[in-house]
Amino acid sequence: MNRRMHSVSVFLPLLAGPLAWAAHFVIIYAANGVFCARPALHRLWVDDGLAAGVMIAAALLAVGAIALVYWRQWRRWPRAGNAGFLRWVAGALGLLASIAIVWQTLPAVLVPACPGA
């Protein structure tokens, strides 16, 4: 076992897209759940637009993270087998995840955060 290529160093960047999607989803879902359960915070969350702001910021961070990891990993994919394969799959996953991130952030600007009064 001379040239040990840590599997984690391949699988983590490969899954950067879905992992960023998951983190984004957990954050927006948890934030909305907690804020909506606290009527005292509704004015801040709903009326003042904090909800939309937080969610859009989280989306930008998530998509940015996907792009950053993909760019940094560009030359670091292992050559074994077909190097292009891992890079392609990582890119496709990043793209699919970004589409899903945008799609699930859209409701923040279309729909009121908490049930109406």
Added chain:
Amino acid sequence: MTPDTPTDTLPSALPRPAGEREQLERVWQRPRGWRAITVVNNNYVGLLYIGTALLFFLLAGILALLMRAQLAVPDNDLIGHALYNQLFTMHGTVMMFLFAVPAVEAMAVLLLPNMLGARDLPFPRLSSYAYWAYAIGGLVFFCSIFVGLAPDGGWFMYPPLTSSAYSPALNADLWLLGIGFIEISAIAGAIELAVGILRTRAPGMSLDKLPVFAWIMLAFSGMVIVAFPAVIVATALLELERAFGLPFFIADKGGDPLLWQHLFWLFGHPEVYIIFLPAAGMVSMIIPAMAGRPLVGYRAVVAAIVATSFVSFGLWVHHMFATGIPQLSLSFASAASMAVSIPTGIQVFAWIATIAAAPRLRPLKTPMLFILGFFFIFVLGGLTGVMVAVIPFDWQAHDSYFIVAHLHYVLVGGMVFPLFAAFYYWMPFVSSRPLSERLGRWAFWLMFIGFNAGFFPMHLTGLAGMPRRVYTYADGYGWGALNMLSTVGAYVLAAGVLVFLVDLARNFRPSVARNAGNVWRAGTLEWLPAGVSGPRSVPHVHSREPLWDQPGLADDVDAGRYYLPGAPTGERTTLVTSAIDARPQYVLRLPGPGWPPVLAALGTAGFFLLLTVKLMVPAALFGVLAIGMILRWLWDADPAPLGAPVEVGDGLRLPASCQGSASHSWWAMVMLLMVCASIFSAMLFAYLFLWTTSPGQWPAAALLAPLRWPLACVALLLASSMLAWAAGRALRRERQGWLRAALPLGCLMLFAALGLEAAAQWRSGLRPQDSAYAAAVCAVVGLQALLVVAVGFMGLFTTARSWAGRLKAGRRACFDNTALLWHYTVAQGVAGACVLHGFPRWVG
């Protein structure tokens, strides 16, 4: 010769030594007579597994036929409401837990090793244990309907209906305890499959050459590891509420019925993708073989599989659209539910493109017929799925027969039809005779027409207002004709299944060693000529369809010209390869048949089922049997190293064991830790969710235990970690004495930390039955207690091995696995202490 450079000479030269093939077959021979149930080889366990899953399919199907008979006409009195509730609950529960997931797991157990070029799965005794626990537990569970004890709260068993107030009898407990341990069986299988896919492949089978079915089962395993713990936590919490009055779901005491729904559907939605994706994987194997060309868009399909497996975790709230959750939160789930159709669509288009470009598809054979049926039915189900992803539409369709129609279209279309395609396709692999084309056509058309006649009308009855789970309906609604059509369709579907059974009886002659051969002229490795040991030698592959691209491969493999052409250690062995590029790394010595896994499974099943009926002493005895047999099994695990490397090919010698983080055992343990982390996350979710909905229950800082208590706990935990680490260092230097002192002392510290935490909570006035907050704290501490007990067992077991001379610097898997769980338990304990003592102070 380095194994990863393609050479003109093959790894093993001819002629092979006399008796090599015979020795290989002897070592892999299955046990005969009554010892046959001790079999561990994946070929046999896989067949038993599929047979049992098929049996549950038939049993649950009969329950459905009874329901349809009752619903055929309005105001029917064939079956009363009490029995009807048990029928639909058992139909759903058995289909989802005892048929669907086990069936796809069974296909993987049977096919994957051969498909990957391995001789067996990496933990054969674990496969046997998982199978028997499932078979015994499942059959006893099913028999509950004959004594009126079957659960009757719906397959998703919502409280408060299933709380003790409204379901006082044992029926609900049977579901909670029975299903709980069957999930453990499924998790064990998933971990084993993942390690097998990542580490036991044919050399040269890098990730880009992995069969699609293997990619999918890898995604499946990941999903099981993350999703199943949620339902285990849910069932544990509800059982604690029913048995001991811990009010997790009782609103009056600060609990929340929605907590159950969240936990259940966090499992339940990924569950349906756990069921669908393997079926899609089978389709991705069958279509290229029938079409005679590789799958179009392999890379896109791999990306789609991974994307689907992740995004499916965002959909769970779409089962809760009608519960009053905030609108924006619902919209996230609605968006994710629509988004997940994109990767699914990618797979569908890849299949269509492969068919369109097929050089040989006509005449259509039975597997393709079932696949075309799958396309039609599953796509229709997907379309109604996107319809109900739209929240306002779901509010109209929720809990109506429209949903029944949707779920059956996606499940029967998406899983049952591909499974039947797989039966017809892979039968020549396991049987000396393939199934009949003529009977296959009859089976297909009866099933296809019957299914559509049965379930399409349910879209209409649902939209006309017929609710789910009703045992009868009044004549005046005008639903009678459509229901009659549904009933007739259901019986036609059953007739199709009966034709299949006749075909099976007439043509299935189990044999892997003398199977019917590669009748489809497929390209993947499971179609190599195989004996009881799998392939005669482990091939080196250069492409995704090695049988198409490497001429003469089958003959060369059978002649023993590749790796490991015999049994060099006199035992069952297979190759372990690296995860990314499949370089051979070491030889895995596999166990043969034995009683401990079977008896341990009997003990496990008996323990849980007897607990349900509150027969405590017999339950304890079965528990002792289970633990005793597991210890006996593990005592023989990690055998003494051979000392010399093993020859796997001319000039290529590999070690016969591996220590440390590259070992397959370490990888399995890490995956088990992921399961534990998922369980802990689900528990934390329960705690935080209850705080979100009942914040008033959370104590002010002054009412909490003083900080010195949790600080002392954390100190004890960290000290025990250091002891475990020091014991590891001592082991490396063969200072067994230190280890024999450090491990038990460390275990004591773990128990002491646990005791301190429990005492601190008790002293602060916490009583678990008082409130949901108290119950949640108790659950977190209880989970820690479970892990501490497990580490205690493992620590003492490791010490015993050291005393018995079965633990050395070069034979340390037992210690390494114990250390992994140990440090995880410490980390979980520290995290738990931070949450229980820090969170209330932070928000208070």
